[in-house]
Amino acid sequence: MAKTVGVIGGMGPMATLDFYRKIIKNTKADSDQGHIHVLIDSNPKIPDRTAFILGKGESPLDEIVASAVRLQAAGCDLLAMPCNTAHYFYDDIVEHIGIPLINMVEEVAGHVSACYGKAAKIGLLATIGTYEAGVYEKYFKKYDIDIIVPDDTGKREVFSAIYGVKNGAGDVPVDGVCDVVNSLVQNGVDGIVLGCTELPLLVEKFPSGIRYIDATEILALKVIQMSC
Amino acid sequence: MAKTVGVIGGMGPMATLDFYRKIIKNTKADSDQGHIHVLIDSNPKIPDRTAFILGKGESPLDEIVASAVRLQAAGCDLLAMPCNTAHYFYDDIVEHIGIPLINMVEEVAGHVSACYGKAAKIGLLATIGTYEAGVYEKYFKKYDIDIIVPDDTGKREVFSAIYGVKNGAGDVPVDGVCDVVNSLVQNGVDGIVLGCTELPLLVEKFPSGIRYIDATEILALKVIQMSC
Numbered sequence: 001m002a003k004t005v006g007v008i009g010g011m012g013p014m015a016t017l018d019f020y021r022k023i024i025k026n027t028k029a030d031s032d033q034g035h036i037h038v039l040i041d042s043n044p045k046i047p048d049r050t051a052f053i054l055g056k057g058e059s060p061l062d063e064i065v066a067s068a069v070r071l072q073a074a075g076c077d078l079l080a081m082p083c084n085t086a087h088y089f090y091d092d093i094v095e096h097i098g099i100p101l102i103n104m105v106e107e108v109a110g111h112v113s114a115c116y117g118k119a120a121k122i123g124l125l126a127t128i129g130t131y132e133a134g135v136y137e138k139y140f141k142k143y144d145i146d147i148i149v150p151d152d153t154g155k156r157e158v159f160s161a162i163y164g165v166k167n168g169a170g171d172v173p174v175d176g177v178c179d180v181v182n183s184l185v186q187n188g189v190d191g192i193v194l195g196c197t198e199l200p201l202l203v204e205k206f207p208s209g210i211r212y213i214d215a216t217e218i219l220a221l222k223v224i225q226m227s228c
Numbered sequence: 229m230a231k232t233v234g235v236i237g238g239m240g241p242m243a244t245l246d247f248y249r250k251i252i253k254n255t256k257a258d259s260d261q262g263h264i265h266v267l268i269d270s271n272p273k274i275p276d277r278t279a280f281i282l283g284k285g286e287s288p289l290d291e292i293v294a295s296a297v298r299l300q301a302a303g304c305d306l307l308a309m310p311c312n313t314a315h316y317f318y319d320d321i322v323e324h325i326g327i328p329l330i331n332m333v334e335e336v337a338g339h340v341s342a343c344y345g346k347a348a349k350i351g352l353l354a355t356i357g358t359y360e361a362g363v364y365e366k367y368f369k370k371y372d373i374d375i376i377v378p379d380d381t382g383k384r385e386v387f388s389a390i391y392g393v394k395n396g397a398g399d400v401p402v403d404g405v406c407d408v409v410n411s412l413v414q415n416g417v418d419g420i421v422l423g424c425t426e427l428p429l430l431v432e433k434f435p436s437g438i439r440y441i442d443a444t445e446i447l448a449l450k451v452i453q454m455s456c
Contacts, residue, residue, distance in 0.1 A: 012260035013252045024241045030395045032240035033272050040268040044261050074302045167258045
């Protein structure tokens, strides 16, 4: 039977919008009725994830759990969370719910391993929180995938672009991120993970001819697969 | 206190996505936390509205009410329904809920009256269901707004474009709708209501230099105003 998918959203709203769009676009449906039942909780009460990881803000865990519990109570059969940094709290979240929460970062690790083989060398664009907490390293080490991260200046450039989207800044400058991408390519990476859900909103302006691995898209495809 | 807004969605999913985008884009926020708490129920179980109005399908009322009740139970303070044709059921829906449901069509009528004055002459692009049920006439007559609708061939052209979006047809042809728009303009309309939430997804391809009144955008602005 078709399942109802809950989305722990709002981290940020534009990223949730992009995720919902990717679910719709990738669903084979020829009518309104052919789509997936999706319940999206775009919850702005969730505090900033990176701020907490850096010891500069309150924990987002309670509000993430509140969203998860709300979605479960509303009848969702499984959950997805289109925010990479929030996956730092994954193990704590699942303790509070009785339905599966798809692990986006684990899905990306599986995808990378399947597509690029073991011992792949993958660049990671992410928030400072995701870098500092080693969110990707935790799941990628199972597959012996080598993660290449930018230097501190590069990390700040990526972070600045991400928060440009969150800040509603309009035309976000990405020159710094483009430099980071070129530097990762020079480093010999096989592909680059867009490891923050704001990044797909900017990727059209990144250098072309490089294999970008879109975590949001991978999560959307998994949602569609699991919803049937 | 900030309110949680529930969205009775999925009619269709792309239209719900456009509505959510318009809420986000029009919200003055410089962080994830500055946005509105929105809970979206994208419910594909809601049967086709027009089919029912034409006596060719089951009533969507029960499933629309199920979404409304689910959103109320999940903590929403007010509701919005980005589907014009579904407003045929407005009076029946509100009987089942204890929170306000913004009436999009009434909001459009108020907007048109405020912007174009009494006795305005407005073209209407909508589904066959909305035309047949007189959804717009019901609310526009209060303001003495004269609604001009296309002829039967024109109505079918508009309907075909709308269902092109719903069918996920990709590049939906709009030549027929453009003819309808030009014909309405020749008829002397002051503006044209995009009275179906799929139409804003196509409006960029409609003739320019005409004042389009986007019901989805008006609803998004009302949501933002009422959520504070």
